Amino acid sequence: MSEHPIQFKRVQKEESALFDRGTMDYIHRASTTGLYEIRGLGAKRKLPHFDDLVFLAASLSRYPLEGYRERCVTKTVLGTRFAKKPIELDIPITIAGMSFGALSANVKEALGRAATAMGTSTTTGDGGMTSEERGSSKTLVYQCLPSRYGFKPDDVRRADAIEVVIGQGAKPGGGGMLLGQKVNPRVASMRTLPQGVDQRSASRHPDWTGPDDLAIKIQELREITDWEKPIYVKVGATRVFNDVKLAVHAGADVVVVDGMQGGTAATQTCFIEHAGIPTLAAVRQAVDALEDLDMKGKVQLIVSGGIRTGADVAKAIAMGADAVAIGQGTLMALGCNRDVYFQDGQPVSAEADYAALGTQAGFCHHCHTGKCPVGVTTQDAVLEQRLQPEWGAKHLKNYLKTLTMELTTLARACGKQDVHHLEPEDLVALTVEAAAMARVPLAGTQWIPGWRE
Amino acid sequence: MEGLTFDLAKTGLRELNQYLHGSAESLAGKEVLVTNPDGAHNIAVGCNAPVKVTIDGHAGYYAGGMNQLAEITIHGSASTGVAENMMSGKVHVKGFASNGAGASAHGGLLVIDGDAGLRCGISLKGADIVVGGSVGSFSGFMAQAGRMVVCGNAGDALGDSLYEAVIYVKGTIASLGADARLEEMTDADLTGLGELLQQAGLDHDPASFKRVASARSLYHWNADANQEY
Numbered sequence: 019m020s021e022h023p024i025q026f027k028r029v030q031k032e033e034s035a036l037f038d039r040g041t042m043d044y045i046h047r048a049s050t051t052g053l054y055e056i057r058g059l060g061a062k063r064k065l066p067h068f069d070d071l072v073f074l075a076a077s078l079s080r081y082p083l084e085g086y087r088e089r090c091v092t093k094t095v096l097g098t099r100f101a102k103k104p105i106e107l108d109i110p111i112t113i114a115g116m117s118f119g120a121l122s123a124n125v126k127e128a129l130g131r132a133a134t135a136m137g138t139s140t141t142t143g144d145g146g147m148t149s150e151e152r153g154s155s156k157t158l159v160y161q162c163l164p165s166r167y168g169f170k171p172d173d174v175r176r177a178d179a180i181e182v183v184i185g186q187g188a189k190p191g192g193g194g195m196l197l198g199q200k201v202n203p204r205v206a207s208m209r210t211l212p213q214g215v216d217q218r219s220a221s222r223h224p225d226w227t228g229p230d231d232l233a234i235k236i237q238e239l240r241e242i243t244d245w246e247k248p249i250y251v252k253v254g255a256t257r258v259f260n261d262v263k264l265a266v267h268a269g270a271d272v273v274v275v276d277g278m279q280g281g282t283a284a285t286q287t288c289f290i291e292h293a294g295i296p297t298l299a300a301v302r303q304a305v306d307a308l309e310d311l312d313m314k315g316k317v318q319l320i321v322s323g324g325i326r327t328g329a330d331v332a333k334a335i336a337m338g339a340d341a342v343a344i345g346q347g348t349l350m351a352l353g354c355n356r357d358v359y360f361q362d363g364q365p366v367s368a369e370a371d372y373a374a375l376g377t378q379a380g381f382c383h384h385c386h387t388g389k390c391p392v393g394v395t396t397q398d399a400v401l402e403q404r405l406q407p408e409w410g411a412k413h414l415k416n417y418l419k420t421l422t423m424e425l426t427t428l429a430r431a432c433g434k435q436d437v438h439h440l441e442p443e444d445l446v447a448l449t450v451e452a453a454a455m456a457r458v459p460l461a462g463t464q465w466i467p468g469w470r471e
Numbered sequence: 472m473e474g475l476t477f478d479l480a481k482t483g484l485r486e487l488n489q490y491l492h493g494s495a496e497s498l499a500g501k502e503v504l505v506t507n508p509d510g511a512h513n514i515a516v517g518c519n520a521p522v523k524v525t526i527d528g529h530a531g532y533y534a535g536g537m538n539q540l541a542e543i544t545i546h547g548s549a550s551t552g553v554a555e556n557m558m559s560g561k562v563h564v565k566g567f568a569s570n571g572a573g574a575s576a577h578g579g580l581l582v583i584d585g586d587a588g589l590r591c592g593i594s595l596k597g598a599d600i601v602v603g604g605s606v607g608s609f610s611g612f613m614a615q616a617g618r619m620v621v622c623g624n625a626g627d628a629l630g631d632s633l634y635e636a637v638i639y640v641k642g643t644i645a646s647l648g649a650d651a652r653l654e655e656m657t658d659a660d661l662t663g664l665g666e667l668l669q670q671a672g673l674d675h676d677p678a679s680f681k682r683v684a685s686a687r688s689l690y691h692w693n694a695d696a697n698q699e700y
Contacts, residue, residue, distance in 0.1 A: 166575040171537040210596040224574035224593040225552035238533045242517030
């Protein structure tokens with residue numbers, strides 16, 4: 019048998035690292051449609067994250083708490099700077115802002131019920147406050163967004179805190195998006211939009227520009243609420259050090275920093291994957307800003323963007339966050355990307371519906387289509403029935419309970435009677451990147467790349 | 472009518488606003504005079520009762536912000552965001568208004584006797600705005616519902632990305648924004664505009680106005696339209 023070049027099959031099928039199959043698919047799709055890709059959820063690429071940190075738990079040099087017996091406090095107070103009625107939560111894990119429109123009313127109700135059962139807060143989103151959410155959520159944070167869809171003084175007054183949204187981790191610098199198939203009559207009416215319109219929200223607030231204006235806007239919200247309610251300011255993580263300082267100068271009680279892994283119901287993929295900085299780097303910069311202003315502990319910091327586990331929560335708190343906010347994780351607790359949905363407790367396969375979207379459970383990011391196979395991110399009258407509020411609330415409560423137990427497990431192992439006593443000194447990094455971003459030493463060394471005292 | 476005066480040279484803004492947040496029953500029919508406003512921000516924000524508020528001088532940012540039911544008159548000019556997010560009632564600026572006047576207002580009537588700055592009626596959600604003078608660029612930007620009347624001229628990019636709001640302009644329009652177009656005045660336009668002008672106390676012939684509304688070509692994604700999304 020003669021040797022012919024064609025027999026060297028691996029040479030014939032050498033994949034390009036630059037133009038890999040995903041990139042080629044991207045180009046083929048772009049050349050077919052002439053429109054950028056839009057999808058839901060957050061960054062899918064691998065980024066430095068909390069997984070790249072580990073705890074230096076107690077041993078001889080530190081004393082642990084009895085893991086199953088000794089008390090470990092999780093109580094969290096937000097908005098102590100100016101508000102007469104700060105937010106008091108039983109756990110430092112809150113539900114991130116997600117709109118009615120992106121999510122169904124059933125989901126909003128499930129979020130509220132679970133949060134109330136766990137003593138934490140939920141947050142509205144672009145599109146106003148639903149009665150389902152207000153009714154079910156004991157502590158409700160009301161977002162003031164650039165679009166001001168459904169923003170009403172009566173709802174400002176019945177909220178427990180106001181969150182002025184400057185940006186979102188998934189798309190800092192961009193406005194929201196809700197495609198026509200999700201703009202059903204109720205959503206359209208709440209947002210004062212024509213039914214079925216492809217809604218593209220504003221990215222700038224209509225009545226203020228820049229931090230000096232924001233200070234006056236915050237004062238307006240304080241005056242309207244008679245200085246009772248905490249005012250949060252939420253920023254998408256980009257120039258975090260400066261943005262947090264400006265938010266504090268503008269009078270925020272609480273700053274919410276949303277890293278680039280944060281989710282969205284719909285935006286351009288190029289935005290999700292290529293704008294903003296990882297949550298890990300964002301927390302460090304936000305804490306630096308608060309410390310620089312001597313505002314650590316006076317202005318509270320909520321961190322969001324890819325928080326999934328109790329370990330993520332513990333690490334964010336150890337780095338200096340007062341609380342975290344979770345969006346995508348809560349939706350997954352409600353069944354997002356699960357192969358079944360539940361009707362009266364019985365599992366029903368959703369696989370055919372995933373297939374109809376060209377995907378399968380575990381890979382789905384089709385929130386923008388409104389055809390969520392498990393009834394979470396939909397406004398369809400039939401699909402939304404797939405998420406029953408009671409079932410959802412129970413599962414989300416379990417998820418939040420699990421995270422809280424994991425959080426206190428790690429805190430006790432580090433010898434802390436209060437989860438807020440976790441500190442950067444409890445952490446080391448597994449990668450050079452994470453060590454530099456989080457500014458903790460690489461494990462087994464005292465090396466923090468790029469850091470000079 | 473029972474009168475009450477808040478002299479902002481002596482009394483804090485918080486006291487004024489807290490008084491104005493009293494129950495609708497306690498405030499109904501009351502008249503409140505605000506003297507020496509001296510450009511203070513956030514005067515009479517969050518009113519929620521049929522109270523009459525007269526501001527004797529210039530107001531800063533967000534005067535009458537988020538107003539519900541109250542009738543607020545500013546005997547002077549107003550800074551950025553006057554009557555922003557108003558739900559109902561009336562705000563009347565006797566002088567000029569700065570940027571973002573009536574931004575995102577859901578209902579009620581905003582009257583500006585003089586000119587208004589940039590982005591007048593931005594994100595309008597159902598309120599009516601009548602400007603006796605001219606408006607700056609990007610007025611009516613993304614206006615969703617409601618009506619805006621400009622008795623003078625309009626700046627550049629008028630009505631950019633309009634939804635269902637309608638703009639009437641008597642004078643010149645420097646340029647129309649994306650998806651905004653001139654349309655014929657209908658009988659309903661003439662009647663409605665006549666009523667609005669009357670409510671604003673302005674004497675103009677409705678037939679001398681042009682109607683600007685959305686061509687609705689940006690309502691849905693369309694790759695072939697070469698639209699800049």
